[in-house]
Amino acid sequence: MTMSMKIRNATNRDMPSIVRMIGEFELDYENLQPDQFIIVEDGDVMAGFGRLKPYPDATELGCVGVLHERRQQGIGKMIVDELIRRGPAEIWITTDMPDYFRALGFCECQNVPRSILQKLERFRDFARGRIVAMRHVKP
Numbered sequence: 001m002t003m004s005m006k007i008r009n010a011t012n013r014d015m016p017s018i019v020r021m022i023g024e025f026e027l028d029y030e031n032l033q034p035d036q037f038i039i040v041e042d043g044d045v046m047a048g049f050g051r052l053k054p055y056p057d058a059t060e061l062g063c064v065g066v067l068h069e070r071r072q073q074g075i076g077k078m079i080v081d082e083l084i085r086r087g088p089a090e091i092w093i094t095t096d097m098p099d100y101f102r103a104l105g106f107c108e109c110q111n112v113p114r115s116i117l118q119k120l121e122r123f124r125d126f127a128r129g130r131i132v133a134m135r136h137v138k139p
């Protein structure tokens with residue numbers, strides 16, 4: 001990690017790059033709004049991004065993406081930790097990478113909110129692999 005790395009809110013100007021990477025990484029493309037995203041910037045390069053997506057009955061952390069050449073440097077964790085910090089006490093994720101998110105404090109559990117169950121249903125056929133819902137609760 002370099003000294004010039006910083007996290008900031010995304011703006012309209014970041015959306016073309018974010019949208020392109022969401023397509024490339026096959027992430028959630030629904031209802032993309034700049035004010036839901038944060039980005040990690042290294043100098044003037046966007047190294048990664050992530051999102052808090054509100055539903056009437058839940059908040060979902062999603063669209064976590066890191067440039068291929070910047071992976072394995074803790075940037076994904078930095079994004080997830082910051083979104084958890086900014087979000088409500090309970091946050092959900094729908095993912096095909098449960099092991100990655102388990103290491104960041106998420107657990108598979110019962111009582112999944114309706115909106116998150118509906119999201120799983122919508123993405124079942126589109127997703128890269130089996131997707132599950134997981135929850136993080138702040139201590």
Ligand SMILES: CC(C)(COP(=O)(O)OP(=O)(O)OC[C@H]1O[C@@H](n2cnc3c(N)ncnc32)[C@H](O)[C@@H]1OP(=O)(O)O)[C@@H](O)C(=O)NCCC(=O)NCCS
Pocket residue numbers: 025027062063064065066067070071072073074075076077078095096097099100
């Ligand atoms: C998932 C992703 C965001 C991780 O970003 P990153 O910056 O490389 O992550 P970090 O550096 O914080 O963490 C790397 C750790 O995650 C682990 N990891 C990476 N992919 C994993 C996977 N599919 N399953 C389990 N663990 C995984 C690595 O082994 C590494 O562990 P280590 O620290 O013990 O070596 C990145 O690979 C990515 O952008 N993938 C494409 C988009 C995507 O699938 N996003 C997740 C769905 S929301």
